[in-house]
Structure formats: structure tokens, C-alpha cells
Amino acid sequence: MRRLACLLLLLPAAALADERRSGSTYMSAETQAMQKDDTANPGMLWVQDGAALWSRKPAADKKACADCHGDAAASMKGVAARYPAFDAEQGRPVDLATRINLCREKHQQAAPFAAESESLLGLSAWLGLQSRGLPISPDPDPRSEPFREAGRRLYEQRMGQLNFACAQCHDDNAGKRLAGSVIPQAHPTGYPIYRLEWQGMGSLQRRLRNCMTGVRAEPFAYGAPEMVELELFLMSRAAGMTVETPGVRP
């Protein structure tokens, strides 16, 4: 008995019963290698953009991100792993892209970046990189709880002409194939991702909109409350999994 206990102690906790798999584990060896090598991962190009934006003033008399937050490697460590997080002023959880734009409007008096713009993706990727290798640790704020529940309901709710819920593919049939592609478990571990099909960078919301179009539903708009709720639920579902940003996906 004691020997068994010793053996169990040697095993990392996650290895015991965690059947969750990041989408990257389903990819070909070549695509995995591309993600792992920072000089082959195209997402690093956007990271470079983000790093430059971090220390660039939006106007001569305005502050750059770095003027308040300092070195991103220290101040932004673990931030992307926590978002969407509750914002008291908005009275609701906001995702990382919205947080960047709120900060831009409030503290930099600059125009917000458009959804899916190269600048916004670049900054998101740069912030995400500061959390790479850390576990996803969702916002513990209890005020986020009803929004997370709303996200769960959306995840389980059928939608579109094909009348599918997210859960029907990503819970019930994960690991099987939809045409030629493996259905992953839908854990948002690497966003924003460089998707080879897109030949470019995209956010989790772009990916969600893709899936919604796939089931012939009208996709929620970028930044819509439903999007943030779904994002919040997905991050909780993936709690403890490792952040891979910037991820590469096929």
C-alpha cells in the first residue's frame, strides 16, 4: 500500500485522470514542429508587431503601453491565461482584445483597433506569449459566474440550419473525423493562432464564427456578449491546460 502511495506521488497530478488534449496534439509532426520553433512559427511575425506596438506611443504626447505597464515579460505574465476577466466599470467580463481597446481609449486617448486588425492580433499575440507555458487559470471573480453559465448554455444549445450544438461535436465526437479533419476537444490553448487555412492570424472569436458558419447559424458579431460568454466558458473548461500562444493550427 505504501509503495502504491509512493508511486502515485511520483506521477504528476495531471497525468492521473486528465483526458483533455490540446488541439495541437492532433496535428501532424510537421505542424507541431512549426509551432515549437520560434523561427518557423509565423505567429512570431505578429508577436514582433505586438512588441513594437507595446513600446510605441500612439501620439507624441500620449503614453505607450510600456510607459504604464513597463516590461511586459514581468507585468503581463499570466494575464492572457486569466482572460476574459470581470470588469467592474463595464459590469461584465471582457476579453483580452476588448481590454486592450478599453486601455487604448481610456489611457491613451487613441481610437480602438478594429476587430481582427493586424495591430490588435499582434498585441494579443504579444500578451499571449507572456503566458506561454503557464496553466490556463480562469478569472476567479464570482461576478463572472453567471456569464460562465450563460457560456455553458450556449455551448450546449443547438443552433443553425444543421441544428448542432458545440458539445455534440467537441464533447460527444471529439477525436473522430469530420471529413478529413480530426474534431479536436475545443480547448482554446493557443489563441490568437496562425491558421494555415487562413494563411494568417486569427482570434478565438474568428474560429468560433467559422464553426457557426459551418453549422449554418448566423455567427455572433466580434465582441458580442455571447462571444465573451462562450470564451469564458471555454477557458474554464480548459483550466490548467498549458498556454501555447502563438499556436499554429492546420
Place this chain on the structure above:
Amino acid sequence: MARTLINVPASAKRGEVIEIKTLIQHPMETGFRPGANGRILARDIITKFACTYNGEEVFAAELFPATAANPFLAFTTVASESGTFRFTWTGDNGFKQTETATISVT
């Protein structure tokens, strides 16, 4: 200026075969796709890539519309002496970008 990622080993032994990896940010618009307004988007691609090692060309490639966006090129050469690699991408609309990397050979 387009962003690039270049991977050249910082040092190598004389005669060693080294791998060089380059990645450049470029849309590689094929010239066959319609844009949001239905009109065909003009072709905008990189047409040529060349790498020189201390002035001598060691690798060159022609690129065509079927090449994906953000082209990634990896190739090998023999480390013969310390010096500079110069990478040049040229393309449509007068696109031209040059980057350099150094290697020390012992």
C-alpha cells in the same frame, strides 16, 4: 518593412553543413482571387529569393502564385568561413527587402 524571422546558427565548424531558415511576412496575393467587391485583386507576390554568403550566391528560389502567404524557406549550405549571409526578397510592386545575419566559423 515586412517582418522577417531568420535562423542562422551563430557559430559552426569549418566544413559543417548548416541549415538556414527564413520566414517573411507577405500576403502572396495570387492575382486570381476576387476581393470583397467582386473585382479580381491584383497580383502581389514575391517572385525571387536569393541568399549570398560573403557575396557569393549559395541559394536562390523563384516563387509563383501558388506559394502560400508568409513564405518559409529552409535550405542548407556548407560553413566555409566566418562572414555574412545576405537575404534578398524581390517581388511585385517594387517589393525589395534585404536582411543580413552573421556566422563565425572555427
